[in-house]
Amino acid sequence: MKTVIFIPARYASTRYPGKPLVTLKGATGETKSLIQRALEAAKQVKGVDAVYVLTDDARIREAAQAFGADVLMTSDKARNGTERCAEGLAQLPEEPKVVVNLQGDAPLTPPWFVEALIAAMENPAVQMSTPVLKCDHETLSNFVSDRQAGRVGGTTAVLRRDGNAIYFSKEVLPYVSNLETPPEVWHHVGVYAYRPTALANYMSWEEGPVERAEGLEQLRFLENGVPVTCVPVEARGRVFWELNNPVDVARIEGVLKKEGIA
Structure with missing residues (x-):
């Protein structure tokens, strides 16, 4: 295999327990779980050899298998999706060249975001890549209102001139003093592409x-x-937002309806 997508999903989320099984209503009125919508987003990505849901929870495994997902069980020791991906990688019959971590709370991830990451990995010097999206006014307003309300929403990225990251934060960086004339703010999209060696190194480091x-x-x-x-990506008119808090359900359902996603 050249490329595999892993969708890490855990039930015991600190901010939103049971989040992968939360249902979201699409444009036709049909409801599907968050994890099913994440899988459907992954299946739209071109050039991928396999897609797996990774979980340590039997409830998520059963729900995912019910809609036809391939599932790998990981340990409850994994502290985040990257560690879960490393555990999933160890279970594959052959090692892929690229592992993609498409987090289970981002069902609005357009396929071209992930395809851009895979293309970036063609450079042998790149150990891992992740997409960033320049904030539009609506997204930036959501970021600021979440922080003002004491909610942890999306993540921002601060970039060097060469495109590598200086820092990532759940705060809005750089500081936004005025929404009418804001600075350039990059929304970090929770998707990663790694080389297997990068995942192995990650597991050898302490938090x-x-x-x-x-x-x-x-x-x-x-x-x-x-x-x-x-990797800067373009929304092409689509609103991107992750499901981090209960308030995000209505936001995402609004986008599903607007985009005609069933």
């Missing part, structure tokens, strides 16, 4: 203080001196 403080798994690479290649 660092910055990763622990932010709760962002990709910071472990930065804390250990591994560049994170940020």
